[in-house]
Amino acid sequence: EIVLTQSPATLSLSPGERATLSCRASQSVSSYLAWYQQKPGQAPRLLIYDASNRATGIPARFSGSGSGTDFTLTISSLEPEDFAVYYCQQRSNWPSYTFGQGTKLEIK
């Protein structure tokens, strides 16, 4: 099973600042990595798929990069609604999809 390790566990920033979240895979997942945002009491929402493609309706301030084992989600300028938990997820290693443990982005 491919293990995804996200860092940091918690990131404290202020609105307007740039956020950089990391996801590292225990073995290569090529570009088959997605990012999700989850707010309290809500289902996750797909933000980025295949490492760098924004899902439908996702603002341009969200961007993804990386390939192989190291991936980054960047939020260029934080809006108040961006404070949430973010998960990475791989779809490379069939027959099991796996998620990272999450990064909580909190208001400083």
Added chain:
Amino acid sequence: QVQLQESGPGLVKPSETLSLTCTVSGGSISSYYWSWIRQPAGKGLEWIGRIYTSGSTNYNPSLKSRVTMSVDTSKNQFSLKLSSVTAADTAVYYCARAHPQNDGNFDYWGQGTLVTVSS
């Protein structure tokens, strides 16, 4: 707008079978992969398995011996059965959709339903 809605008992006794149904509205269930994903309170996400509208299934190896999924295209529904449950199966259960060309990217999710395993 596609919507997914989970339904089923919120409380299941240990050793019994958890049964949930996901109803898809605002679009056809056909030609997509439909997954179940769960999340224990305060923890991360675990993919349970998926079913295609043909009835073909794939399950997480860690749960495979206890999971059964089925689909009813006439009702636009698919279902999950998880047998021999324990307290470790207590979680919010989500149903989610993936397009075959983006298999494994979950673009629509249900709101989730909490299932508690307790006597």
